[in-house]
Amino acid sequence: MNTLNNSTGFSPFQLHLGRSQLPTTKARAPIYVSTSFVFNHSADVFENRVASLEGGVAVIGTSSGQSAPFLAISTIASAEDNIVSTSYLYGGVSNSSSVTFKNYGIGVKFLQDDDPVAFEAAIDEKTKAIYVESIGNPKYNVAPISDLAQVAHEHGIPLIVGNTFGMGNYLSRPISLGADNVVHSTTKWIDGHGTTIAGVVIDSEFHDPVLNEAYGSSVFAGKSRVDLMRDLGPSLNPFGAFLLIQGSETLSLRAQRHSNNALALATVLSFGVQDAIGVAGQLIDNLHLASNLTNVGDAKTLSVHPATTTHQQLMIDE
Numbered sequence: 274m275n276t277l278n279n280s281t282g283f284s285p286f287q288l289h290l291g292r293s294q295l296p297t298t299k300a301r302a303p304i305y306v307s308t309s310f311v312f313n314h315s316a317d318v319f320e321n322r323v324a325s326l327e328g329g330v331a332v333i334g335t336s337s338g339q340s341a342p343f344l345a346i347s348t349i350a351s352a353e354d355n356i357v358s359t360s361y362l363y364g365g366v367s368n369s370s371s372v373t374f375k376n377y378g379i380g381v382k383f384l385q386d387d388d389p390v391a392f393e394a395a396i397d398e399k400t401k402a403i404y405v406e407s408i409g410n411p412k413y414n415v416a417p418i419s420d421l422a423q424v425a426h427e428h429g430i431p432l433i434v435g436n437t438f439g440m441g442n443y444l445s446r447p448i449s450l451g452a453d454n455v456v457h458s459t460t461k462w463i464d465g466h467g468t469t470i471a472g473v474v475i476d477s478e479f480h481d482p483v484l485n486e487a488y489g490s491s492v493f494a495g496k497s498r499v500d501l502m503r504d505l506g507p508s509l510n511p512f513g514a515f516l517l518i519q520g521s522e523t524l525s526l527r528a529q530r531h532s533n534n535a536l537a538l539a540t541v542l543s544f545g546v547q548d549a550i551g552v553a554g555q556l557i558d559n560l561h562l563a564s565n566l567t568n569v570g571d572a573k574t575l576s577v578h579p580a581t582t583t584h585q586q587l588m589i590d591e
Protein backbone atom coordinates (compact mmCIF):
# COMPACT_ATOMS: atom_id res chain seq x y z
CA MET A 274 0.00 0.00 0.00
CA ASN A 275 1.50 3.37 -0.91
CA THR A 276 1.31 6.45 1.27
CA LEU A 277 0.40 9.42 -0.85
CA ASN A 278 1.17 12.90 0.30
CA ASN A 279 -0.70 15.62 -1.55
CA SER A 280 1.88 18.34 -1.15
CA THR A 281 4.89 16.34 -2.33
CA GLY A 282 3.84 13.01 -3.68
CA PHE A 283 0.63 12.95 -5.72
CA SER A 284 1.76 14.37 -9.08
CA PRO A 285 4.62 11.94 -9.79
CA PHE A 286 2.27 9.04 -9.11
CA GLN A 287 -0.45 10.30 -11.46
CA LEU A 288 2.06 11.04 -14.23
CA HIS A 289 4.40 8.10 -14.21
CA LEU A 290 3.17 5.12 -12.22
CA GLY A 291 1.78 2.12 -14.00
CA ARG A 292 3.58 2.97 -17.21
CA SER A 293 6.13 0.28 -17.87
CA GLN A 294 8.72 0.69 -20.61
CA LEU A 295 6.98 -0.17 -23.88
CA PRO A 296 9.45 -2.57 -25.45
CA THR A 297 8.69 -2.16 -29.15
CA THR A 298 7.50 1.35 -29.87
CA LYS A 299 8.83 3.30 -26.87
CA ALA A 300 5.63 5.36 -27.24
CA ARG A 301 4.76 7.65 -24.31
CA ALA A 302 1.03 7.54 -25.10
CA PRO A 303 0.25 3.85 -25.43
CA ILE A 304 -2.80 2.83 -27.40
CA TYR A 305 -3.10 -0.08 -29.77
CA VAL A 306 -6.08 -0.32 -32.11
CA SER A 307 -6.71 -4.03 -31.74
CA THR A 308 -9.53 -6.14 -30.40
CA SER A 309 -7.22 -8.94 -29.33
CA PHE A 310 -3.80 -9.14 -27.77
CA VAL A 311 -1.15 -11.82 -27.69
CA PHE A 312 -0.99 -13.29 -24.21
CA ASN A 313 1.73 -12.07 -21.82
CA HIS A 314 1.38 -8.56 -23.17
CA SER A 315 2.65 -5.95 -20.73
CA ALA A 316 0.17 -4.96 -18.02
CA ASP A 317 -2.38 -2.29 -18.74
CA VAL A 318 -1.05 1.16 -17.89
CA PHE A 319 -4.37 2.53 -16.75
CA GLU A 320 -5.16 -0.31 -14.34
CA ASN A 321 -1.66 -0.17 -12.86
CA ARG A 322 -1.85 3.57 -12.41
CA VAL A 323 -5.17 3.43 -10.59
CA ALA A 324 -3.83 0.60 -8.40
CA SER A 325 -0.91 2.86 -7.46
CA LEU A 326 -3.09 5.90 -6.75
CA GLU A 327 -5.67 3.96 -4.75
CA GLY A 328 -3.21 1.79 -2.83
CA GLY A 329 -4.70 -1.43 -4.21
CA VAL A 330 -3.00 -4.61 -5.39
CA ALA A 331 -5.16 -5.08 -8.49
CA VAL A 332 -7.58 -3.05 -10.58
CA ILE A 333 -10.14 -4.03 -13.20
CA GLY A 334 -11.25 -1.36 -15.67
CA THR A 335 -14.98 -1.50 -16.43
CA SER A 336 -17.19 -0.11 -19.18
CA SER A 337 -18.94 2.32 -16.80
CA GLY A 338 -18.91 3.45 -13.20
CA GLN A 339 -22.32 1.87 -12.81
CA SER A 340 -21.04 -1.58 -13.82
CA ALA A 341 -18.20 -1.48 -11.24
CA PRO A 342 -20.27 -2.09 -8.06
CA PHE A 343 -22.39 -4.56 -9.99
CA LEU A 344 -19.29 -6.54 -10.94
CA ALA A 345 -17.83 -6.30 -7.43
CA ILE A 346 -20.97 -7.39 -5.59
CA SER A 347 -21.81 -10.12 -8.10
CA THR A 348 -18.35 -11.54 -7.43
CA ILE A 349 -19.20 -12.33 -3.81
CA ALA A 350 -23.00 -12.60 -3.59
CA SER A 351 -25.34 -15.16 -5.17
CA ALA A 352 -29.08 -15.81 -5.10
CA GLU A 353 -30.52 -15.70 -1.54
CA ASP A 354 -27.54 -13.69 -0.25
CA ASN A 355 -27.79 -10.01 0.61
CA ILE A 356 -25.67 -6.92 1.10
CA VAL A 357 -26.23 -4.09 3.57
CA SER A 358 -26.12 -0.58 2.17
CA THR A 359 -27.58 2.88 2.62
CA SER A 360 -30.06 4.99 0.72
CA TYR A 361 -27.34 7.73 0.66
CA LEU A 362 -26.04 6.36 -2.63
CA TYR A 363 -25.86 7.43 -6.25
CA GLY A 364 -29.41 6.64 -7.36
CA GLY A 365 -30.47 5.88 -3.78
CA VAL A 366 -32.77 2.90 -3.30
CA SER A 367 -33.58 3.05 -7.00
CA ASN A 368 -29.91 2.51 -7.84
CA SER A 369 -30.13 0.36 -10.94
CA SER A 370 -27.74 -2.25 -9.58
CA SER A 371 -30.06 -2.92 -6.67
CA VAL A 372 -33.00 -3.34 -9.01
CA THR A 373 -30.97 -5.79 -11.07
CA PHE A 374 -29.78 -7.59 -7.95
CA LYS A 375 -33.40 -8.34 -7.11
CA ASN A 376 -33.70 -10.11 -10.45
CA TYR A 377 -30.79 -12.31 -9.42
CA GLY A 378 -32.29 -12.97 -5.99
CA ILE A 379 -29.67 -10.88 -4.17
CA GLY A 380 -31.25 -8.70 -1.50
CA VAL A 381 -30.14 -5.17 -0.67
CA LYS A 382 -30.91 -4.00 2.87
CA PHE A 383 -31.06 -0.23 2.59
CA LEU A 384 -30.53 1.77 5.77
CA GLN A 385 -31.50 5.41 6.09
CA ASP A 386 -28.00 6.61 7.04
CA ASP A 387 -24.46 5.28 7.49
CA ASP A 388 -24.46 4.60 11.24
CA PRO A 389 -22.17 1.58 11.96
CA VAL A 390 -24.49 0.38 14.77
CA ALA A 391 -27.41 0.15 12.34
CA PHE A 392 -25.19 -1.67 9.83
CA GLU A 393 -24.14 -4.18 12.47
CA ALA A 394 -27.78 -4.84 13.39
CA ALA A 395 -28.77 -5.41 9.76
CA ILE A 396 -26.11 -8.03 9.03
CA ASP A 397 -27.35 -11.63 9.00
CA GLU A 398 -25.81 -14.98 8.09
CA LYS A 399 -26.56 -14.38 4.40
CA THR A 400 -24.92 -10.93 4.27
CA LYS A 401 -21.92 -10.95 1.95
CA ALA A 402 -20.74 -7.32 2.05
CA ILE A 403 -21.31 -3.79 3.28
CA TYR A 404 -21.48 -1.22 0.50
CA VAL A 405 -21.33 2.56 1.01
CA GLU A 406 -20.03 5.60 -0.85
CA SER A 407 -17.10 7.43 0.80
CA ILE A 408 -18.82 10.72 0.00
CA GLY A 409 -22.45 10.13 -0.96
CA ASN A 410 -23.95 11.46 -4.17
CA PRO A 411 -25.83 13.78 -3.98
CA LYS A 412 -25.91 14.35 -0.21
CA TYR A 413 -22.13 14.67 0.34
CA ASN A 414 -22.40 12.68 3.59
CA VAL A 415 -19.01 11.29 4.64
CA ALA A 416 -19.16 7.60 5.56
CA PRO A 417 -17.36 6.46 8.76
CA ILE A 418 -15.18 4.05 6.79
CA SER A 419 -12.91 2.82 9.63
CA ASP A 420 -15.88 2.00 11.85
CA LEU A 421 -17.78 0.29 9.03
CA ALA A 422 -14.65 -1.70 8.15
CA GLN A 423 -14.42 -2.88 11.73
CA VAL A 424 -18.09 -3.99 11.70
CA ALA A 425 -17.62 -5.79 8.39
CA HIS A 426 -14.46 -7.55 9.49
CA GLU A 427 -15.97 -8.67 12.79
CA HIS A 428 -18.58 -10.45 10.66
CA GLY A 429 -16.02 -11.84 8.22
CA ILE A 430 -17.32 -9.86 5.24
CA PRO A 431 -15.68 -7.15 3.11
CA LEU A 432 -16.39 -3.44 3.11
CA ILE A 433 -16.82 -2.22 -0.47
CA VAL A 434 -16.62 1.55 -0.89
CA GLY A 435 -17.79 3.61 -3.85
CA ASN A 436 -15.12 6.31 -4.04
CA THR A 437 -16.26 8.32 -7.06
CA PHE A 438 -16.47 11.55 -5.07
CA GLY A 439 -13.10 10.75 -3.45
CA MET A 440 -11.58 12.26 -6.62
CA GLY A 441 -9.47 9.27 -7.67
CA ASN A 442 -8.14 8.90 -4.10
CA TYR A 443 -6.99 12.53 -3.93
CA LEU A 444 -9.68 13.47 -1.39
CA SER A 445 -10.55 10.21 0.32
CA ARG A 446 -8.52 7.00 0.59
CA PRO A 447 -10.80 4.17 1.64
CA ILE A 448 -8.22 1.35 1.46
CA SER A 449 -5.95 3.14 3.91
CA LEU A 450 -8.97 3.40 6.25
CA GLY A 451 -9.70 -0.34 6.12
CA ALA A 452 -11.92 -0.84 3.05
CA ASP A 453 -11.36 -4.14 1.26
CA ASN A 454 -12.54 -3.13 -2.18
CA VAL A 455 -13.13 0.18 -3.87
CA VAL A 456 -15.21 0.93 -6.93
CA HIS A 457 -15.67 4.21 -8.70
CA SER A 458 -16.81 5.96 -11.78
CA THR A 459 -13.71 7.21 -13.62
CA THR A 460 -16.13 9.08 -15.89
CA LYS A 461 -15.84 11.83 -13.27
CA TRP A 462 -12.53 13.07 -11.82
CA ILE A 463 -10.07 10.67 -13.48
CA ASP A 464 -11.36 11.43 -16.97
CA GLY A 465 -11.93 15.05 -16.01
CA HIS A 466 -12.92 16.21 -19.49
CA GLY A 467 -16.22 14.44 -20.08
CA THR A 468 -14.84 12.23 -22.84
CA THR A 469 -15.42 8.63 -21.76
CA ILE A 470 -17.70 6.57 -19.54
CA ALA A 471 -15.79 4.02 -17.45
CA GLY A 472 -15.18 2.67 -13.98
CA VAL A 473 -12.85 0.59 -11.86
CA VAL A 474 -12.96 -2.21 -9.31
CA ILE A 475 -9.98 -2.07 -6.96
CA ASP A 476 -8.82 -4.87 -4.71
CA SER A 477 -6.70 -4.49 -1.58
CA GLU A 478 -4.41 -7.19 -0.35
CA PHE A 479 -5.96 -10.51 0.65
CA HIS A 480 -4.25 -13.70 1.79
CA ASP A 481 -5.89 -17.10 1.56
CA PRO A 482 -3.68 -20.04 0.53
CA VAL A 483 -6.44 -21.97 -1.27
CA LEU A 484 -8.00 -19.03 -3.07
CA ASN A 485 -4.58 -17.51 -3.86
CA GLU A 486 -3.69 -20.79 -5.54
CA ALA A 487 -6.82 -20.60 -7.71
CA TYR A 488 -6.91 -16.89 -8.48
CA GLY A 489 -3.41 -15.50 -7.87
CA SER A 490 -2.33 -12.86 -5.35
CA SER A 491 -5.52 -10.83 -5.70
CA VAL A 492 -8.38 -13.23 -5.03
CA PHE A 493 -11.26 -10.81 -5.42
CA ALA A 494 -9.96 -9.15 -8.58
CA GLY A 495 -8.96 -12.52 -10.00
CA LYS A 496 -12.41 -14.02 -9.53
CA SER A 497 -14.04 -10.83 -10.71
CA ARG A 498 -12.03 -10.83 -13.92
CA VAL A 499 -11.95 -14.49 -14.84
CA ASP A 500 -15.53 -15.32 -13.86
CA LEU A 501 -17.79 -12.26 -13.80
CA MET A 502 -16.10 -10.07 -16.40
CA ARG A 503 -15.91 -13.07 -18.70
CA ASP A 504 -19.63 -13.80 -18.36
CA LEU A 505 -21.13 -10.32 -18.09
CA GLY A 506 -18.64 -8.53 -20.36
CA PRO A 507 -18.54 -4.90 -19.11
CA SER A 508 -14.90 -4.41 -20.08
CA LEU A 509 -13.10 -1.11 -20.57
CA ASN A 510 -12.25 -0.38 -24.20
CA PRO A 511 -8.64 0.58 -25.11
CA PHE A 512 -9.50 4.06 -26.37
CA GLY A 513 -11.37 4.75 -23.16
CA ALA A 514 -8.31 3.62 -21.18
CA PHE A 515 -6.14 5.98 -23.26
CA LEU A 516 -8.44 8.95 -22.51
CA LEU A 517 -8.38 8.08 -18.82
CA ILE A 518 -4.59 7.95 -18.78
CA GLN A 519 -4.53 11.45 -20.28
CA GLY A 520 -7.03 12.67 -17.71
CA SER A 521 -5.22 11.12 -14.76
CA GLU A 522 -2.13 13.17 -15.54
CA THR A 523 -3.83 16.37 -14.36
CA LEU A 524 -5.97 14.82 -11.63
CA SER A 525 -4.39 16.59 -8.65
CA LEU A 526 -4.56 20.00 -10.34
CA ARG A 527 -8.24 19.65 -11.09
CA ALA A 528 -8.98 18.09 -7.71
CA GLN A 529 -7.43 21.08 -5.91
CA ARG A 530 -9.52 23.57 -7.90
CA HIS A 531 -12.69 21.51 -7.62
CA SER A 532 -12.30 21.11 -3.87
CA ASN A 533 -12.35 24.87 -3.57
CA ASN A 534 -15.18 25.73 -5.94
CA ALA A 535 -17.26 23.12 -7.65
CA LEU A 536 -18.69 21.07 -4.82
CA ALA A 537 -20.00 24.19 -3.11
CA LEU A 538 -21.76 25.32 -6.28
CA ALA A 539 -23.16 21.86 -6.96
CA THR A 540 -24.53 21.59 -3.43
CA VAL A 541 -26.40 24.86 -3.73
CA LEU A 542 -27.91 23.84 -7.03
CA SER A 543 -28.81 20.34 -5.88
CA PHE A 544 -30.36 21.09 -2.55
CA GLY A 545 -30.83 24.79 -2.08
CA VAL A 546 -33.80 24.64 -4.41
CA GLN A 547 -34.76 20.98 -4.23
CA ASP A 548 -38.32 21.68 -3.14
CA ALA A 549 -38.98 23.78 -6.17
CA ILE A 550 -38.02 21.78 -9.23
CA GLY A 551 -39.30 24.45 -11.59
CA VAL A 552 -37.31 27.18 -9.85
CA ALA A 553 -34.18 25.03 -10.02
CA GLY A 554 -34.76 24.46 -13.73
CA GLN A 555 -35.12 28.19 -14.37
CA LEU A 556 -32.00 28.93 -12.39
CA ILE A 557 -29.99 26.33 -14.30
CA ASP A 558 -31.34 27.52 -17.66
CA ASN A 559 -30.17 31.04 -16.87
CA LEU A 560 -26.59 30.14 -16.04
CA HIS A 561 -24.24 31.41 -18.73
CA LEU A 562 -20.96 29.68 -17.94
CA ALA A 563 -22.19 26.39 -16.48
CA SER A 564 -23.60 23.80 -18.90
CA ASN A 565 -26.68 21.87 -17.79
CA LEU A 566 -25.71 18.19 -17.90
CA THR A 567 -25.24 15.17 -15.66
CA ASN A 568 -21.60 14.82 -14.81
CA VAL A 569 -19.27 15.88 -12.03
CA GLY A 570 -15.51 16.29 -11.91
CA ASP A 571 -15.30 17.83 -15.38
CA ALA A 572 -12.72 20.57 -15.99
CA LYS A 573 -15.52 22.64 -17.55
CA THR A 574 -18.04 24.25 -15.21
CA LEU A 575 -21.35 22.43 -15.14
CA SER A 576 -24.58 22.31 -13.24
CA VAL A 577 -26.50 19.15 -12.40
CA HIS A 578 -29.96 18.84 -10.95
CA PRO A 579 -30.28 15.36 -9.39
CA ALA A 580 -34.01 15.64 -8.66
CA THR A 581 -34.84 15.71 -12.37
CA THR A 582 -31.95 13.60 -13.71
CA THR A 583 -29.83 11.06 -11.82
CA HIS A 584 -32.27 10.68 -8.91
CA GLN A 585 -35.59 11.23 -10.71
CA GLN A 586 -36.73 7.64 -10.12
CA LEU A 587 -36.75 8.13 -6.35
CA MET A 588 -39.99 8.64 -4.48
CA ILE A 589 -40.19 11.91 -2.53
CA ASP A 590 -39.50 10.22 0.85
CA GLU A 591 -36.54 8.15 -0.38
Ligand SMILES: Cc1ncc(COP(=O)(O)O)c(C=O)c1O
Pocket residue numbers: 337338339340363406410435437438457458459460461470471472568569583
Ligand atom coordinates in the same frame (compact mmCIF):
# COMPACT_ATOMS: atom_id res chain seq x y z
C1 LIG B 1 -21.20 8.28 -7.14
C2 LIG B 1 -21.45 7.75 -8.52
N1 LIG B 1 -21.31 6.43 -8.75
C3 LIG B 1 -21.53 5.91 -9.97
C4 LIG B 1 -21.94 6.70 -11.02
C5 LIG B 1 -22.19 6.06 -12.36
O1 LIG B 1 -21.09 6.25 -13.15
P1 LIG B 1 -21.10 6.10 -14.75
O2 LIG B 1 -21.84 7.28 -15.29
O3 LIG B 1 -19.65 6.11 -15.09
O4 LIG B 1 -21.76 4.80 -15.07
C6 LIG B 1 -22.10 8.06 -10.83
C7 LIG B 1 -22.54 8.92 -11.94
O5 LIG B 1 -22.92 10.06 -11.75
C8 LIG B 1 -21.84 8.61 -9.54
O6 LIG B 1 -21.98 9.91 -9.31
